[in-house]
Amino acid sequence: MKSHYRAVVIGGGVVGASVLYHLAKFGWKDVCLIERNILTAGSSWHAAGGIHALNADPNIASLQAYTIDLLSEIQEESGQDIGLHMTGGLTMAGTPDRWEWLQSAYRTFQSIGIEDVRLVSPKEAQDLCPIMSTDGLLGGMSADREGYVDTTGTVHAYATAAKKRGAEVIEHNRVLELHQVEGGWQVVTEKGTIHTEHVVNAAGLWAKQVGRMAGIELPVSPLNHHYLISDTIPALEQLDFEVPMTVDLEGFTYMRQDQKGVLLGIYELDHQHWNMDGAPWEYGFELQQEDPDRIEKELILGFERYPDLQNVGVKTWVNGAFTFSPDGNPLVGPVRGKPGYWCACAVMAGFLQGGGVGKSLAEWMIHGEPEADVYGMDVARYGTFAENKQYIKETTGQFYSRRFVMTYPNEQLPAGRPLKMAPAYSEMNEAGAVWGQSWDMEVPLYFAPKEFEETPTLKRSNAFDFVAAECKAVRENVGLLDISAFSRFEVTGPNAEAWLDNVMACALPKPGRAKLAPMLAEDGRLKGDLTVFNWGDGSWWIMGSYYLREWHMRWFDDHMMDGVSVRDLGEDTCGFSLSGPNSRKVIEKLTDGPIGDLKFLGCGHFDIGLIRAKVARMSVAGERGYEINCRYGDHIKLRRMLLEAGEEFGIREFGFNAMLSLRLEKSFGIWSAEFTQGYTAAQTGMDRWIAWDKGDFIGKDAAMAERDGNGPAQLEVTLEIDAVDADASGYEPVWQDGKKVGFVTSGGYGHTVGKSLAIAMVNREVAAEGTDLQVHIVGAERAAKVIAPSPYDPSGKAMRG
Ligand SMILES: Cc1cc2nc3c(=O)[nH]c(=O)nc-3n(C[C@H](O)[C@H](O)[C@H](O)COP(=O)(O)OP(=O)(O)OC[C@H]3O[C@@H](n4cnc5c(N)ncnc54)[C@H](O)[C@@H]3O)c2cc1C
Numbered sequence: 001m002k003s004h005y006r007a008v009v010i011g012g013g014v015v016g017a018s019v020l021y022h023l024a025k026f027g028w029k030d031v032c033l034i035e036r037n038i039l040t041a042g043s044s045w046h047a048a049g050g051i052h053a054l055n056a057d058p059n060i061a062s063l064q065a066y067t068i069d070l071l072s073e074i075q076e077e078s079g080q081d082i083g084l085h086m087t088g089g090l091t092m093a094g095t096p097d098r099w100e101w102l103q104s105a106y107r108t109f110q111s112i113g114i115e116d117v118r119l120v121s122p123k124e125a126q127d128l129c130p131i132m133s134t135d136g137l138l139g140g141m142s143a144d145r146e147g148y149v150d151t152t153g154t155v156h157a158y159a160t161a162a163k164k165r166g167a168e169v170i171e172h173n174r175v176l177e178l179h180q181v182e183g184g185w186q187v188v189t190e191k192g193t194i195h196t197e198h199v200v201n202a203a204g205l206w207a208k209q210v211g212r213m214a215g216i217e218l219p220v221s222p223l224n225h226h227y228l229i230s231d232t233i234p235a236l237e238q239l240d241f242e243v244p245m246t247v248d249l250e251g252f253t254y255m256r257q258d259q260k261g262v263l264l265g266i267y268e269l270d271h272q273h274w275n276m277d278g279a280p281w282e283y284g285f286e287l288q289q290e291d292p293d294r295i296e297k298e299l300i301l302g303f304e305r306y307p308d309l310q311n312v313g314v315k316t317w318v319n320g321a322f323t324f325s326p327d328g329n330p331l332v333g334p335v336r337g338k339p340g341y342w343c344a345c346a347v348m349a350g351f352l353q354g355g356g357v358g359k360s361l362a363e364w365m366i367h368g369e370p371e372a373d374v375y376g377m378d379v380a381r382y383g384t385f386a387e388n389k390q391y392i393k394e395t396t397g398q399f400y401s402r403r404f405v406m407t408y409p410n411e412q413l414p415a416g417r418p419l420k421m422a423p424a425y426s427e428m429n430e431a432g433a434v435w436g437q438s439w440d441m442e443v444p445l446y447f448a449p450k451e452f453e454e455t456p457t458l459k460r461s462n463a464f465d466f467v468a469a470e471c472k473a474v475r476e477n478v479g480l481l482d483i484s485a486f487s488r489f490e491v492t493g494p495n496a497e498a499w500l501d502n503v504m505a506c507a508l509p510k511p512g513r514a515k516l517a518p519m520l521a522e523d524g525r526l527k528g529d530l531t532v533f534n535w536g537d538g539s540w541w542i543m544g545s546y547y548l549r550e551w552h553m554r555w556f557d558d559h560m561m562d563g564v565s566v567r568d569l570g571e572d573t574c575g576f577s578l579s580g581p582n583s584r585k586v587i588e589k590l591t592d593g594p595i596g597d598l599k600f601l602g603c604g605h606f607d608i609g610l611i612r613a614k615v616a617r618m619s620v621a622g623e624r625g626y627e628i629n630c631r632y633g634d635h636i637k638l639r640r641m642l643l644e645a646g647e648e649f650g651i652r653e654f655g656f657n658a659m660l661s662l663r664l665e666k667s668f669g670i671w672s673a674e675f676t677q678g679y680t681a682a683q684t685g686m687d688r689w690i691a692w693d694k695g696d697f698i699g700k701d702a703a704m705a706e707r708d709g710n711g712p713a714q715l716e717v718t719l720e721i722d723a724v725d726a727d728a729s730g731y732e733p734v735w736q737d738g739k740k741v742g743f744v745t746s747g748g749y750g751h752t753v754g755k756s757l758a759i760a761m762v763n764r765e766v767a768a769e770g771t772d773l774q775v776h777i778v779g780a781e782r783a784a785k786v787i788a789p790s791p792y793d794p795s796g797k798a799m800r801g
Helices: 014-025 058-078 096-111 122-128 151-164 204-212 234-238 296-305 307-311 350-367 389-401 425-430 464-476 496-503 546-558 583-588 632-649 656-665 700-708
Strands: 004-010 031-034 089-093 117-120 139-143 168-170 175-181 184-189 192-201 221-230 245-248 253-258 261-266 314-324 331-334 341-345 433-438 441-447 479-482 486-492 513-520 526-534 540-545 565-568 573-579 603-608 611-617 625-631 714-721 733-736 739-750 755-763 772-777 780-787
Touching (some): 014 341, 058 151, 058 350, 089 122, 096 117, 096 739, 117 122, 192 350, 221 389, 331 350, 341 350, 425 441, 441 464, 441 479, 526 546, 540 546, 603 632, 611 632, 714 739, 714 772
Parallel strands (some): 004 031
Antiparallel strands (some): 089 139, 184 192, 245 253, 573 625, 603 611, 733 772, 772 780
């Protein structure tokens, strides 16, 4: 062991070994991995080793596909056998809804370029997996690149391949302490102290403690998990092939062949957390006592699905723990305020995801950004609210039990809720608000009578008429939307303007004006679709997506300059948006300030009744509108005043479902759909806000190279879809005469224009208005046409006038 390394990886499980391998592969040779015990001594040694393609987040599914391709490479490179059994895989559905979902998921796979999947009938599935009963099954999805690996062999293969590339592995050496020092970290270990620029927390079951060593409270918890390995099954002895790795979605089980028996794993409803503060340091290679009673219900379903299990004994029980984050995705990346500290934790399926995690993190550490859009596993997708133990317990437990349960796009899950509520929450609740959650915050989705219950569905929801009525109110009259769940940052200091000018790609707004502001990474890809406000009194604001608060603050911190301070106002400031042709009449009743003179994108301070508010003339709905920002304490009063003033016009409260429909009719993009860190400004049309002739700004060179080159190969367009009872929601493939030409970024029903609409990222050759295309919606092919942007009010008269 040396006294200095460029990077130290803590943890010799599959994830740490993969990070080490990728660091060495991408050029950092002066790196080491430190393991408390021997390699694999955490969750990794007793995993089932299953690898399968399905993931609800298409970006994570792509990284899983990368891992699967990598496995044979590392076997070859290391010379270490990883026991790769590419048996193929099956995912089976037993209810009409689930079968519909699988058909839809199959199309999502096509969108993201995973082509080796196909839908199969129960009979075809049984031919592939003869020991499976098809009772109650409606269909399934078959994938070629699924199977299982030998877990210990795989960890050693990563580590050996890394060592061949110059990396070091140090076993039997626990990391005891971490100290942030000038230029990096001091790593105190049992065998001495190391200085390093970068430290990676890949401590698996001990990730919580290794986080705390650096003062970081990670939202992660271990949960227990069972599988059994059966004795030999005679029917399997008769086969000259291995049965596929099979997931029974209704049965909560996964199954793979293990020699001539099977391994059956269970995700039970009655889940059990294990050492929420992290595993004991002395925990070795022991397992927890099996508890068949707790998993009995799911076990019975498994034995019914694979009836041969009823006639053979159980050879081995495994009840071991592995880690989960609140949404089940890994926690990867740098931590705000801790330069040089990197996370590679909460990797729930390390053998399936470890390769993608290692690749992305190594790229991040070496090049400053990962190649793929990894927001779905970025540690900065959570804020301090997620440090709470009960929150972690509820959400990780919910994820575990729903591992194979499908979540509908219109379904709201209960764990960790309600947490943060805007002050007027109770009054909006009384008025019939139906709530969703953004980050920690309850947001109104729509307003309905108390007795109404929304049915979870992939198709149009039974809340359709409520949303339609809210859209109509906004378009024809006036609507009120709680916009507490927008992010707001205050930028102050003598260099505030210079800093904003460098961080944002747009020209900054003049005093009393606001401006749409693309924020770019150095490589020209998007980092934000923000709005900058120049309040006219020397103060500046940035507004954006609420759930990106921590993610944006990390970016701001990383690009800070002297003489600037950025304050997240998310705990102090909230507000309402008033939208519609009558919005001016309503707001004018409440102020004697010249609010009527406020031009589109004008902003300033106004007295609204008793409240001193910051008001901007804008509306995401594409109508005349005002965003009224107030202190948290003013929220209830502001709502009451606006509703009272609007009463004579028949003002109606609306929610974010209506807002999403209204913005789609204007072809306004939103983050995580039309705008992501995977796209450039030119691809998304954000380049029209770039001020090419201003001085330097982050991402300028890359954006100019794109502008002056051939332009992007794909562009975003608006589609009108000949849909019947379901609308596009995202990631549906777009075709032209059988050739895939793009995918939907988001979709929905445009209630004013009376059309099913979508925004899609398509090849430039098919982006012209009038091009006929096809889109798969919930598995069914529908005709679509490229239409001009903004099918509602294309001239923008309603919004600007
Ligand atoms: C029963 C079961 C079945 C599973 N089935 C599958 C499956 O089919 N497919 C799949 O992909 N995944 C499966 N998993 C999950 C898989 O095991 C984990 O995702 C994976 O092992 C996580 O790897 P890791 O490297 O993050 O953590 P770990 O394997 O826990 O490794 C962390 C390592 O860090 C070391 N360490 C911790 N603290 C320190 C310190 N302070 N100093 C030095 N070293 C330290 C530990 O000793 C340990 O070796 C299963 C897990 C279980 C329990």
